[in-house]
Amino acid sequence: MAEKKKKPYEIGELDQYLFGQGNHYEIYEKLGAHLVQNGKQKGVYFAVWAPHAQAVSVVGEFNEWDTEANPMKREEPLGIYTCFIPGVKKNQMYKYCIETYSGEQIFKADPYANYAELRPGTASRVTDIENIKWTDTEWMTRRKTWNHKHEPMSIYEVHIGSWMRHPGREDEGFYTYREFARAITKYIKEMGYTHVELMGIAEHPFDGSWGYQVTGYYAPTSRYGSPEDFAWMINYLHRNKIGIILDWVPAHFPKDAHGLADFDGTPTYEYADPRLGEHPDWGTKVFDFGKNEVRNFLISNALFWVEKFHIDGLRVDAVASMLYLDYGRKDGEWVANKYGENKNLEAIDFFRHLNSVVLGRNPGALMIAEESTAWPQVTGDVEEGGLGFSLKWNMGWMHDFTEYMKLDPYFRKDNHHLMTFAMSYAYSENYILVLSHDEVVHLKCSMLNKMPGLGFDKYANLKAGYAFMMGHAGKKLLFMGQEFAQLREWSEERELDWFLLAEPEHQQMKMWVKDLLHLYKRHKAMYEMDQSWEGFEWINADDGYRSIYSFMRHSKGAKKNLLFVCNFTPMARDDYRVGVPRKKQYKLILNSDEEKYGGTGADRKKIYKAEKKECDGRPYSFAYKLPPYGVAVFEF
Known part of the structure; x- marks a missing residue:
């Protein structure tokens, strides 16, 4: 005898075949609890995969949690249980009562439910996510062409x-x-x-x-x-x-x-x-x-x-x-x-x-x-x-x-190597x-x-x-607070x-992180070539004695580049000389010694001209007054 024609929301032979193959990518539209119209009746279609159950029924607010009121029908060959219950409404709570092969009754939340009772309650809730109004079309359209490698x-x-x-x-x-x-x-x-x-x-x-x-x-x-x-x-x-x-x-x-x-x-x-x-x-x-x-x-x-x-x-x-x-x-x-x-x-x-x-x-x-x-x-x-x-x-x-x-x-x-080692493998994967x-x-x-x-x-x-x-090369993640x-x-039990x-x-720390984040977003050199050696270049990775690191970040075509100098000791370097690749002007765009970051607020030049003086294996260099734990970022 031919199988009775299934309604669109019901589990059909193709659904079972694809699910059994592991390729039913919208299986959540069939399993779970779905508000549907069955002829003239409105209600909910329930479906759950329980292959070794002896019997399954739906219990909930709509049937006084009665284990015998709404038995489900077993669909072969996978052991999916289904039933339609008229009159069930949105937000009503439910569970599946599963009779195991040993005859025990266990009560389970719906693995495919889209909403749940607030803990410590453990029931699932009927809901409807089909009619959510989306207003992010512009973002979703742009996402299709967005490439994390260059953003x-x-x-x-x-x-x-x-x-x-x-x-x-x-x-x-x-x-x-x-x-x-x-x-x-x-x-x-x-x-x-x-x-x-x-x-x-x-x-x-x-x-x-x-x-x-x-x-x-x-x-x-x-x-x-x-x-x-x-x-x-x-x-x-x-x-x-x-x-x-x-x-x-x-x-x-x-x-x-x-x-x-x-x-x-x-x-x-x-x-x-x-x-x-x-x-x-x-x-x-x-x-x-x-x-x-x-x-x-x-x-x-x-x-x-x-x-x-x-x-x-x-x-x-x-x-x-x-x-x-x-x-x-x-x-x-x-x-x-x-x-x-x-x-x-x-x-x-x-x-x-x-x-x-x-x-x-x-x-x-x-x-x-x-x-x-x-x-x-x-x-x-x-x-x-x-x-x-x-x-x-x-x-x-x-x-x-x-x-x-x-x-x-x-x-x-x-x-010193602890801070330089990651660059030796930085391009073996796409890192955060x-x-x-x-x-x-x-x-x-x-x-x-x-x-x-x-x-x-x-x-x-x-x-x-x-x-x-x-x-440093790579995308960034920082935990709140x-x-x-x-x-x-951090504790989940209280706010920050x-x-x-x-x-x-x-306040000064927050301002520093904020300015770093805006600098990062503003300058393509910080992210555009994160997957390529061309995007990062050490000036001096070996200044272990003074615990100072200097490096450059490059943008495509080297239009705008950045030079970082980071001092990891409390020693001031009043005449710190850094090697640079070209006889250009180097503009100071971030200086940790500013008052707003908790520094001394000492007056500093904004523009530094490189001179023909070898340093760090480079033909040109300039000198800069580097404070204790000082950070300076230059644009060139």
Whole structure:
């Protein structure tokens, strides 16, 4: 007998075939809960993948949470359960009651839900994201031709719940998505960042996980409002020419009873073998990248954020933990691949598929890897054996930079290489230099309190460090609060210490970072050739005795170039001579000794003429009075 003709919203044979192959890129339009018109009846069509369930029913506010009121029909061959329930309305809560093969009843949130009950509640909510009004056409059109390789990217990493809060309220005082949009836009425009990267957007039960243990991959967290509010925020940022990157967590998921773990009473989304399917370090489950339906869940989720919610890029968390089978595991706790190696071949294949599809369908979008090892070609082309990411966090640079900056200046001369080593591999990948949330938690201290010395020395050290970071090759990322020298470590439980801006030192730091960011955006030499040796040139990388670094940044055609000089000791160099390539005029455009940055405010010339006097292996040079921890940037 021929199959009864399916309605457009129902799961059909083609849907099942594509999902079973791992290639149904809009599977979120079929699975989950969707408001539909069924003949003359309005209601919701529910569909959930639970291959080893004995039976599934929908329970919710609309049926008094009765497990027998709305049984679902099993669709073969994949074990997708479906049903239409008339009269169900937007915002009503629901769960799936799954009867396992052992006869136990378990209650699960919808893996494909677009909205969830506010924690500590764990139910999903019916919603409708099909009729969101988008007003960012100009941005989305321009994105198609935008190329990160030749454009400025300075990213402000933010956790919405602790960036700023309403004081004195009985609830937690969170800003809503809409309130945050207005406030962060004003701040980002003032400071000069190009992008905001948001932590903890996908729904998660525990605030202390910062959003890295996800239970609702398709739902913007309800902590700050509805999906419509979330979309309003994106529209607002895009209309103000600010890009949005989301943290995305395909590496692992928590064991919470309502989440993905043992979804149908068996390991459904995770590897069945605990040596593959459990993260001993994190107490979480690992996705089974060998299952087509699981890979499909994740790939269509990445596309969902980029295409459905206009997100400009995904920063993929914990990539190394996915690539290595022995990551965080002792001998005997992991299983080698078929070649006897520690590479997860299924995860490698997943990344290549993921990046090819997301970037192939969405020119101008970004896939960013947080990958902490020397894995080759993370940003290399898939066709040439690479993983296909757009950019990679430079964790090696971050580690060397923070180790150097923590040193007493007396010992820096013996560790001079820590600041130059990253340039030896700077073009092996497309890098972002990062000082992220990970560097200012778990007793690692805030950026300011990593610095040696007291008072002036601490602030001056950090200013020199930030200038070096801005001048170095690679895109930039700074975690919130570090731009005004937050004293305490970050905590998700409170807002940033904005009260510090009443103190001159913190105002001066904020002004310094702001001027660095605007300098970065204004000068093509700072970003235009970030992927090429032609964009960066050392003047003197070996002045270890004085702990001074000098280098040039070049623009295409060398129309406007910049010269950086950074002093990492408290010693003034009253006649510091720097070698230069041409007998030109060098204009001082940034000087850390200005009063507004906490310097002495001493009068200085703006123009320096190079003379024919050999220095640093260059035929010409000029002298400049370099103050303690002084930074000078010249244009020529």
